[in-house]
Amino acid sequence: MIKVGVLGAAGRVGSAVAAGVNKADDLELVAEVSAGDSLQVLLDKDVDVIVDFTTPAAVMGNLDFCINNGIHCVVGTTGFDDERYQQVRDWCAANEGVGVLVAPNFAISAVLTMAFARQAAPYFESAEVVEYHHPNKLDAPSGTAVKTAQGIADARREAGLGEMPDATEQALDGSRGANVDGVHVHAVRMQGMVAHEEIVFGTTEQSLTIRQDSYGRESFVPGVLTGVREVASHPGLTIGLDKYLGL
Missing domain, CATH: 3.40.50.720 (NAD(P)-binding Rossmann-like Domain)
Structure with missing residues (x-):
């Protein structure tokens, strides 16, 4: 025991x-x-x-x-x-x-999501992370989102990819989210949410969204x-x- x-x-x-x-x-x-x-x-x-x-x-x-x-x-x-x-x-x-x-997240689905995101990263020009949590969460972005972004960034570097395309010249503070190793991460705090994450990948005329949801503790x-x-x-x-x- x-x-x-x-x-x-x-x-x-x-x-x-x-x-x-x-x-x-x-x-x-x-x-x-x-x-x-x-x-x-x-x-x-x-x-x-x-x-x-x-x-x-x-x-x-x-x-x-x-x-x-x-x-x-x-x-x-x-x-x-x-x-x-x-x-x-x-x-x-x-x-x-x-x-x-x-561990930034103990949900098996979230752990797999991070692994899948790293697998997908070398095949897309663009990637951004959006995480959704309840409004009582004390940190933003979440540790899960940060680790996801770091994994994407590592996979992009290993694949020899450069910076993501982004022609933004004017932006309100925070409108492009946090920059984690070149990957933009957006944090949503909303009543009714528990712990959720989306990773959106894009390249020529196609996109891939990986989403994970935890509905309870x-x-x-x-x-x-x-x-x-x-x-x-x-x-x-x-x-x-x-x-x-x-x-």
Whole structure:
């Protein structure tokens, strides 16, 4: 049995993850931590793996504590950048054997969407990403959209493609979205949405749209549980669930 602690257990995703762990025959939920709770309970309960769905402001402190106490970490909290990833790598280097998975999205459909987008990228002159989320999301664009755009940009570079055609000379601030490695990313925040992404590709007289939709937080649970089961076998920092799925 893998002993699991959920950080952010009172949140919508955290509560869904806690319920998923409780249903699994090979996992045991031994700690549920909410804002203001002491992390000492993770040591008292001898937790093997934590799942973190908290906030960008809290996640680094949580990882500092867990990694340096030998606890594996599966992280769905967003707000990571290169500086934060490097800090996690440094903590892992000082604690050999600890595995950390940081995934911008745990929905299997979203992971496949990112993989498909990278496959398609070399065949189209243009590509843009549009992501749609609920209005309570704290970051924009989403980590999923940023990782999707980075994958498209990498695939374009590997294929020897240059800049995308765009003759825009006048634009209102933000009208072309964020520029992520040369790929424009647009963030929509709208009541009624949960987590959705479209990647639109275009070339001469044709286009391709890849769309992914998560209609509820339970869509993330199977991917999270895969991470919980596999993280101990992947020491150090892993970015993206695709590495665990062989994509």
